[in-house]
Each structure stands twice: as C-alpha cells, then as structure tokens.
Amino acid sequence: MPIPWLAIPCTDSETCEQLKKLFRVSVTPCLTLLDRSGKVMSDNGAHQYFELEMDVYMDQAQNYFVEHVVTERMPMLGFILNWSRSRTSFGRSSVPVSELKGKIVGLYFASALYSPCDVFTQKLVEVYNKLKEGEESFEVVLICLEEKSKEPFEKIFRGMPWLSLPFKDERCGKLIRYFGLIAVPTLVILGPDGKTLHPNAAELVEDYGTQAYPFTAEKMVELEEINEARLKAQTLESVLVEGERDFVLGKDGIKIPVSQLVGKNILLYFSAHWSIPCRNFLPELIKAYHDIKAKDEGFEVIFISRDRDESSFQSFFSGMPWLTLPFGDERIVSLSRAFKICGLPTAIALGPSRQTVTKDARELLTKYGATAYPFLGDRL
Known part of the structure; x- marks a missing residue:
C-alpha cells in the first residue's frame, strides 16, 4: 500500500542514520511525534497509536496519551x-x-x-x-x-x-x-x-x-x-535451565553445560536476522565482545534467536563468536516472557553474583562501546 505522506529518499542513508541517532531509534516500527515547534511530544507513538486505536490531533496528543489508558476505556462487556x-x-x-x-x-x-x-x-x-x-x-x-x-x-x-x-x-x-x-x-x-x-x-x-x-x-x-523475592533468589541455573535442557551451544554444536558459566558476566542477546536494527547492531556487539574478552575472560554472550526458520538462524549465528541456545528451544519463549522482551535487538546483562544488572545493555553498548562493561555505576 503506498503511503500518503512525505519521505526521506532511501538513497539518503546519511540523513537516515543521523535521525536514528538523534531520536535513539533501536527498534522498529518507531513513530516519534513532534509538535509545531519541533519539540518531541512522544517517542513511543507507534505503540500508543495501536493501543489507543484512534487519530489524535497533534496539539492535543501529549495530554491525551497521559490521560487515557486502556483500562479507562472499557465499559460493560x-x-x-x-x-x-x-x-x-x-x-x-x-x-x-x-x-x-x-x-x-x-x-x-x-x-x-x-x-x-x-x-x-x-x-x-x-x-x-x-x-x-x-x-x-x-x-x-x-x-x-x-x-x-x-x-x-x-x-x-x-x-x-x-x-x-x-x-x-x-x-x-x-x-x-x-x-x-x-x-x-x-x-x-x-x-x-x-x-x-x-x-x-x-x-x-x-x-x-x-x-x-x-x-x-x-x-x-x-x-x-x-x-x-524471585529476583533475590535468581541464579544462572534458574534463568537458563529447564528440565534436561541444562546446556547452551558453542561453535560446531558443542554442548556447554550452564554450570560452566556460573560466576561469569553473561549477556543474553535477543536478536533475529530478519530485523534490520539487529543486523546493524551486530558488528558493534562483535567488536565490543572481542575488546571485553581481551581484558576479561569472565564475560560471555548467549544468542537468543527469534528467527523464523533454522536456515536464517544458522546463517546469522555463523558470523557470531559466542554461544547460543538451539534454534526453537523452549527456553527462548520463557526467557522472552521473563525479561519482557518487546523489541529487537535487546541485550540483558546478568552479573556474576546471579543478579540482573541491566535490561538496557544494548543501549549502553551503542553509547559507550566496550567501556560500558560491566554495565554498573555511572554507565547505568
């Protein structure tokens, strides 16, 4: 379906990249709303549009988004x-x-x-x-x-x-x-x-x-x-082990027991080949991974694939230097729910003492590179 509004030419990649950085676009679709003066009214317009399901006059949008929530719109069934x-x-x-x-x-x-x-x-x-x-x-x-x-x-x-x-x-x-x-x-x-x-x-x-x-x-x-209470009692095993699935995969399909990763800083990397932001972020993460590993062997990344077919998964993972869960593994769904993954790519940092350090590691790596590690203190 042709769109009825204006557009930046797809050939103008420089402007597109500048706008992505300016408005910190990390997932798609993304709809940023500006008022007539150019001030940002909302950076979550896409979600708000689908959730409220109505056209909002631009001058009133900011107040409307604040004042109306789903539960206030539901009279008798x-x-x-x-x-x-x-x-x-x-x-x-x-x-x-x-x-x-x-x-x-x-x-x-x-x-x-x-x-x-x-x-x-x-x-x-x-x-x-x-x-x-x-x-x-x-x-x-x-x-x-x-x-x-x-x-x-x-x-x-x-x-x-x-x-x-x-x-x-x-x-x-x-x-x-x-x-x-x-x-x-x-x-x-x-x-x-x-x-x-x-x-x-x-x-x-x-x-x-x-x-x-x-x-x-x-x-x-x-x-x-x-x-x-769950978060306080969280362990790497409670996050990554389900029944007999107590391993992740290395290169060539080698099974690595989750127990061997205990005590390390772990990055759970939710991504998919079909996502352009994921493909764009991958080189940044690979560089940061090698820089961090050169200084700290107690760091590891685990790829959590949201690819739709195994060939795409294999193609994407072949360019990654870290570990992964098997394609279609049941833990992928439970992990996505546990960490409330709603956009790709997303990187969750788990500390050596079992706690979730941050759910915004992807943004920190984009901003600070390898110096964001170990995702603590003034980097949060």
Missing part, C-alpha cells in the same frame, strides 16, 4: 458482546452469553497459525482446569483471528475446554478494535461487572499460573512481592 446473543462452537452446543454475567472472564485472542499461541494455550488449559477444579467462577472465551479458513479455527478450538465465539463472528473484529489488540496471544481479563481488570494477563498466567487469579489490583501487588 455487554456493550460489544450483546448479552441476548448466544455462542456457537465447533462440535458443542450453544451457550447463552448471559451465562458469563457475574463471572471473571478471559477473552483469549489467539491465532491457530502462530506457534507462541500454541505454547501459551497449553499453559492456559492447565490454569483453567485447576481453577475449575477449585470451583472458581472463571471462564475463557476464544476470539480466534482466523478468517480465511474454518479448518485452523476448528483445529485450535478442538483442544480447548472453554467457550468460543463462532468462526468469522462479526463481534471478533469489534473486540479486536475495542481492546486495541496489537499482539497475540492476548488474554483480556474482565471482572464480574464486565469492566477490564487487566488488558493482557498472558504474561501473568505464564509466570504465576493460578497464583495470578483473580487478576485484581490487590493480587498485582502480591505478585510484585513474589517477583521481588
């Missing part, structure tokens, strides 16, 4: 679902939507063609069944994003114990727009009164399981305390 309508599901009887009244409801936005949804579904099924066994007043409604073929919808819903809106139901699109959906999986939690308790509890379910229920503000405070 019946406004969209229409309580008088019923739900039809593959291979199951219809259930009146009115039966959801008074319950805590999770609207589960998912795609049958996106593997992270499959992984999260397994966790959500586990949590859902445990809450049902405990006779909690909780229900989940699938909002499937598939529109072209009914087969993927039937396939994903067949393994779910909860409810669903019918395939290609018009309310699916309304809910997607209403809640400002920007990613899947997303689990919107609605309270017994139909108002939003949490705009996306997927991370909470993944991290805390049934402990996250009933997703109230009081429960969020409790979970924060649990998280602080």
Whole structure:
C-alpha cells in the first residue's frame, strides 16, 4: 500500500542514520511525534497509536496519551458482546452469553497459525482446569483471528475446554478494535461487572499460573512481592535451565553445560536476522565482545534467536563468536516472557553474583562501546 505522506529518499542513508541517532531509534516500527515547534511530544507513538486505536490531533496528543489508558476505556462487556446473543462452537452446543454475567472472564485472542499461541494455550488449559477444579467462577472465551479458513479455527478450538465465539463472528473484529489488540496471544481479563481488570494477563498466567487469579489490583501487588523475592533468589541455573535442557551451544554444536558459566558476566542477546536494527547492531556487539574478552575472560554472550526458520538462524549465528541456545528451544519463549522482551535487538546483562544488572545493555553498548562493561555505576 503506498503511503500518503512525505519521505526521506532511501538513497539518503546519511540523513537516515543521523535521525536514528538523534531520536535513539533501536527498534522498529518507531513513530516519534513532534509538535509545531519541533519539540518531541512522544517517542513511543507507534505503540500508543495501536493501543489507543484512534487519530489524535497533534496539539492535543501529549495530554491525551497521559490521560487515557486502556483500562479507562472499557465499559460493560455487554456493550460489544450483546448479552441476548448466544455462542456457537465447533462440535458443542450453544451457550447463552448471559451465562458469563457475574463471572471473571478471559477473552483469549489467539491465532491457530502462530506457534507462541500454541505454547501459551497449553499453559492456559492447565490454569483453567485447576481453577475449575477449585470451583472458581472463571471462564475463557476464544476470539480466534482466523478468517480465511474454518479448518485452523476448528483445529485450535478442538483442544480447548472453554467457550468460543463462532468462526468469522462479526463481534471478533469489534473486540479486536475495542481492546486495541496489537499482539497475540492476548488474554483480556474482565471482572464480574464486565469492566477490564487487566488488558493482557498472558504474561501473568505464564509466570504465576493460578497464583495470578483473580487478576485484581490487590493480587498485582502480591505478585510484585513474589517477583521481588524471585529476583533475590535468581541464579544462572534458574534463568537458563529447564528440565534436561541444562546446556547452551558453542561453535560446531558443542554442548556447554550452564554450570560452566556460573560466576561469569553473561549477556543474553535477543536478536533475529530478519530485523534490520539487529543486523546493524551486530558488528558493534562483535567488536565490543572481542575488546571485553581481551581484558576479561569472565564475560560471555548467549544468542537468543527469534528467527523464523533454522536456515536464517544458522546463517546469522555463523558470523557470531559466542554461544547460543538451539534454534526453537523452549527456553527462548520463557526467557522472552521473563525479561519482557518487546523489541529487537535487546541485550540483558546478568552479573556474576546471579543478579540482573541491566535490561538496557544494548543501549549502553551503542553509547559507550566496550567501556560500558560491566554495565554498573555511572554507565547505568
């Protein structure tokens, strides 16, 4: 689709690079909003646009972004679902939507063609069944994003114990727009009164399981305390080991036990070949890596690939001098959730005494190079 606005020619790479540095662009898409005087009103316009899903007049944008949040835009669920309508599901009887009244409801936005949804579904099924066994007043409604073929919808819903809106139901699109959906999986939690308790509890379910229920503000405070306790007890093994997966890979596929990395400064490098910022940052990181290693052998980088196919992963990793997790490793998803990775490239620094030193190591390396190491003190 052609864009209707002005553009800097792609051949003017010098100006593009100057603007990237000026506005500190590290991930894409990035939308920086300027007022008429050239003052930056927001450097997170892309996220805010998708989240609020509305055009904002430029003179009022700054105040609007501050004053409006997702949870303030959610009146009763019946406004969209229409309580008088019923739900039809593959291979199951219809259930009146009115039966959801008074319950805590999770609207589960998912795609049958996106593997992270499959992984999260397994966790959500586990949590859902445990809450049902405990006779909690909780229900989940699938909002499937598939529109072209009914087969993927039937396939994903067949393994779910909860409810669903019918395939290609018009309310699916309304809910997607209403809640400002920007990613899947997303689990919107609605309270017994139909108002939003949490705009996306997927991370909470993944991290805390049934402990996250009933997703109230009081429960969020409790979970924060649990998280602080986790951070204090964090070890390299707790971060990188899952079951029998207690290793990373070196060159030529050599398995390196995680235990051999204990006591070192570790950089978890989340990246992907398809991302231009990632490809641009890689030479900087390689140079810094060699400079740091020349002075401190107790430093190591672990590549956490978000590539979409193994050939891209192998091609990208072949130019890296450090370690990696295997392509498609289950730990990639859990690490991305644990550190709340929402943009690439991202570098997380872990200290020798097991703590997370900083989640902004990529920015520090760009600004200071190898002298940013070990990412402490005035460099933070």
